[in-house]
Amino acid sequence: MAAYFENSTDDLVPNALAGFARAHAELVVHDVENGFLAARHTDPTRRVGLLSGGGSGHEPLHAGFVGAGMLDAACPGRVFASPHNRQVYQASLAVARTEGVLHIVKNYTGDRINFGIAAERLAHQDIPCARVLVDDDLASDSEDIAAGRRGTGGTVLLEKILGGAADTGLGLRELATLGAALAGRCRTLAVASTAHTAPTTGRPAFELAAGELEYGVGIHGERADRTRPEGPVSALVAEMTDSLLAAVRPGPEEPVLALVNGLGAVTPLELYGIFGELGRALDARGVRLARHLVGDYVTALDMRGFSLTLLVADARSLAYYDAPVRTAALRW
Secondary structure (H helix, E strand, C coil): CCCCCCCCCCHHHHHHHHHHHHHHCCCCCEEECCCEECCCCCCCCCCCCCEEEEECCCCCCCCEEEEEECEEEEEEEEEEECCCCHEEEEHHHHCCCCEEEEEEEEECHHHHHHHHHHHHHHHCCCEEEEEEECCHHHCCCCCCCCCCCCCCCCCHHHHHHHHHHHHCCHHHHHHHHHHHHHHHHHEEEEEECCCCCCCCCCCCCCCCCCCCCEECCCCCCCCCCEEEECHHHHHHHHHHHHHHHHHHHCCCCCCCEEEECCCCCCCCCHHHHHHHHHHHHHCCCCEEEEEEECCCCCCCCCCEEEEEEEEEECHHHHHHHHHHCCCCCCEE
């Protein structure tokens, strides 16, 4: 029996992209030949195009954030696989503005390599290009991991804030500097009680004993260094909150942006309960919650789990975050 509703494993991603483009034809254009989605409408005052991408299976990341106020283009790869450098190059050519293009890249080896090759090709065409590397995953913050922290839920917050900043006319270096600062004060932690189902095998990516949680799971099913008992969600969220606050260290007057993100199979009922616990945990620790998102924003196919992201904000980043946005997955 097939694990997913599909014609075939090979057709899953291209069929989904075609359907997405048709469903949101007022927002995006699908370049089938070159494998990217571009925004129909972005602010004409932008001096820099914003581009991101990565493996499919994390929807709505990244295609769901293409549109006014966020990304100019997104390059989807196959399930949990980097886009090809040709996709990134062609999309960059399509959306580069007078000061070039900014690549927002999650810290995975394949993404770094392919975005890097595309940037080299752009340099040969005299198109300025800079990179913001998102490396917010607290669980992979270890000297034993040569690649460094993975990029996860914080990507959504950075794409929104940088989109608002780009719409004010900031230049390429200004956006890259802002993005690096945002990435440095943003961390994410994820837990799961059940792994995702691999499309190629129809089997779970890993097994957990009943009543156990994978504490620090990755969005591709990367195992954490430990498991913990499930227990009450209040204790779990308090532990996660303490770990995140210890990493981002907000000052006495610094508020935070929060993302409570479902990884694919957790219900909205649960996510709002988790958000309530996060709010109580932050209140008890004297940290002001300035803005929040609750829902499925960076999924891992059908993984039963959730992630918490905290980003230490200031007046400038909150203003960029509050700026208007109109994409398939985020709009105000």
